[in-house]
Amino acid sequence: MKTLKIIKIGGNIIDDDDALKQFLKAFATIDAPKILVHGGGKLATKLAQQMQVEVKMIDGRRVTDQVTLDIITMVYAGKINKTIVAQLQAHNCNAIGFSGADGNTIVSDLRPSKPIDYGFAGDVKKVNTETLEILLNNEITPVFCAITHDKKGQLLNTNADTIASELAIGFASIYKTELYYCFEKNGVLENVNNDNSVIENINTKSYQPLIENGIIYEGMLPKLNNCFHAVNNQVQKVCIGKSEMLFDKNNKHTTISK
Numbered sequence: 001m002k003t004l005k006i007i008k009i010g011g012n013i014i015d016d017d018d019a020l021k022q023f024l025k026a027f028a029t030i031d032a033p034k035i036l037v038h039g040g041g042k043l044a045t046k047l048a049q050q051m052q053v054e055v056k057m058i059d060g061r062r063v064t065d066q067v068t069l070d071i072i073t074m075v076y077a078g079k080i081n082k083t084i085v086a087q088l089q090a091h092n093c094n095a096i097g098f099s100g101a102d103g104n105t106i107v108s109d110l111r112p113s114k115p116i117d118y119g120f121a122g123d124v125k126k127v128n129t130e131t132l133e134i135l136l137n138n139e140i141t142p143v144f145c146a147i148t149h150d151k152k153g154q155l156l157n158t159n160a161d162t163i164a165s166e167l168a169i170g171f172a173s174i175y176k177t178e179l180y181y182c183f184e185k186n187g188v189l190e191n192v193n194n195d196n197s198v199i200e201n202i203n204t205k206s207y208q209p210l211i212e213n214g215i216i217y218e219g220m221l222p223k224l225n226n227c228f229h230a231v232n233n234q235v236q237k238v239c240i241g242k243s244e245m246l247f248d249k250n251n252k253h254t255t256i257s258k
């Protein structure tokens with residue numbers, strides 16, 4: 001079985017032009033099947049505020065009304081996705097940008113409005129790998145933004161960490177899939193202000209006390225839930241850390257296991 005790397009980059013890489021350029025240059029050198037998933041929540045928030053559109057986040061997830069859906073479609077599927085694809089082309093990495101609607105690759109259900117109404121938010125129901133397999137077999141790299149669809153014509157906002165884990169699970173019977181969450185820190189930290197305090201391994205048993213002791217909170221909670229969802233569904237390897245972990249095995253990072 002071939003290995004497929006699914007790599008997610010968050011807002012702190014996307015927001016920094018130099019960091020993004022540097023990352024994409026290195027990403028383009030990965031000589032194996034790969035899929036890039038990008039967020040961009042910070043840029044969407046900045047733009048919404050500039051347009052005087054109220055930004056509402058609950059438990060790290062965006063409440064997405066119609067105006068917000070229009071903004072995130074322009075920001076995620078437009079500006080960020082196309083900028084990334086163009087930069088990969090400059091490094092001779094042939095790439096195609098995707099939302100879940102493109103090629104019917106990711107179908108979601110509208111999240112129920114109770115107990116919390118998140119508006120146009122989607123919970124992934126099905127990943128269709130066929131179109132993506134054709135591209136991967138031809139050395140073309142799919143680049144996913146954080147948007148899915150309901151197959152009834154409606155676009156839905158879906159957290160980028162979730163897109164990455166669902167893609168990894170969708171491909172797990174076809175490839176040996178590895179899932180990497182790249183963000184601005186060396187991994188899950190014992191002390192969030194000390195980048196040297198990396199917790200190298202987290203499993204289902206060690207996870208609970210880390211939450212209870214307040215060591216893991218906010219954005220790291222949904223990220224780790226996505227990690228466990230992946231390792232419990234045949235994804236072979238799940239890591240969190242700086243993007244350097246992709247190129248240097250000695251770069252400290254956190255590995256998630258069952």
Ligand SMILES: Nc1ncnc2c1ncn2[C@@H]1O[C@H](COP(=O)(O)OP(=O)(O)O)[C@@H](O)[C@H]1O
Binds near residue numbers: 216
């Ligand atoms: N123990 C921890 N170690 C590292 N980061 C943590 C921890 N607990 C909470 N966090 C927070 O989680 C954030 C990462 O989640 P998020 O902002 O959703 O990531 P992304 O940039 O990938 O979208 C970090 O910036 C940090 O503030």
Ligand SMILES: CC(=O)N[C@@H](CCC(=O)OP(=O)(O)O)C(=O)O
Binds near residue numbers: 121
């Ligand atoms: C439903 C939901 O919350 N969607 C996210 C999608 C973007 C994202 O996940 O971006 P980061 O990875 O950069 O945070 C949002 O709109 O903020």
